[in-house]
Amino acid sequence: MNVPRRTVTDQAAVAAIEQGARMLRLPTIRDRFSEIAAAAEREQQSYLGFLSELMIAECEDRDRRRAQRRIHDAGFPRLKRLDEFTFEANPAINPAVIGTLATCAWVKAGEPLCLIGDSGTGKSHLLIGLGTLAAEAGYRVRYTLASKLVNELVEAADDAQLSKLITRYGRVDLLLIDELGYLQLDRRGAELLFQVLTEREERSAVAIASNEPFSAWTKTFTDPRLCAAIVDRLTFAGQIIETGTSSYRLAHARKRRTASTT
Structure with a gap:
């Protein structure tokens, strides 16, 4: 028995595709x-070729x-990309070192990263750029200032919500802590920060940017044993990048002005 072939006008086909794409939540197919x-x-593609393109x-687009x-x-404060550095x-x-970090293998392995250098040497740019790449690669990323994180922890502890907050930070694959060392932390704040660094879920990466070398971290963490424990946590099997003392910000601005006048 032959089944009669259904004929559909182009107008009806367009309407059916648009309606089906809405029902199935396929916005790109609906638009394109x-x-x-x-x-x-x-x-002159085949039907399969056309369907595969769709x-x-x-x-x-969904990715x-x-x-x-x-x-x-x-939660990045601004968008910074490595290809703009x-x-x-x-x-x-070293561009080769940054290129290796850009593969996000260290994030997958849950290794720490430390960016150490003076203000204006490009630490935040690198931190945000690497974090952006990790987010694009499918990792859950969270950026925060060290002072903001400590304030959150203290407030959560006062409200008996500390374990919930630590669990929330522990769920991210990469925690980025910027501006560590700008403020001195009291013992309680330092202990809470140490708790976050040590109680994060297994194989979760952390990256910090600090304007102070490790030898000066006793100004931030006044308890020597606690300071040593935090340094050990951040440096064990991790990568340390020293961004130096020369201002990247000023040199980059001069380079851009020179380029615009040539």
Whole structure:
């Protein structure tokens, strides 16, 4: 028995695709199916070829939106990317080392990273740039200032919510702590910070940026034993990058002004 073939007008087909894409929550297919169908017709693609182009477009756009959400959820104060970093403005930083870190293997392994150097030497740029790459690679990232993190911990402890807060920070794959060393922490704040660093879930990475060398961290953590324990936690099997003393910020600004006048 022959089943009669259903004929559908182009107008009805467009309406059906738009309605189906809405019901199935496929916004990219809804927005681009006409464009992709026209390209498939020009290139004389098979039906399977056309369908694969639709699926690839939807998946790629969905991955892009997920990456954007992870970057937003990370709480970066501004967007900084590694490909915007001018290594000529700070010769102390080895591009090959940063290139290795850009693979995010250290994040996957849960290893620590320390960026040590004077103010304006590019630490925050590198910290945010590496964190952005990790978010785009699918890792859950959280950025915070050291002072803000300690204030959160103290408030949570006062409200009997400390374990909940530590658990929340423990869920992220990469915790970025910026501006460690700018303020002296009292014993309670230092102990709470140490608790976060030591009680994070297994194989969770942490990266810090500090304007003080490890030898001067006793100004931030006044208890010598606690200071040594924090340094051990951050340096064990981790990468230490010294960004130096020369201002990357000023050198980068001069380079941009020179480039704009040539």
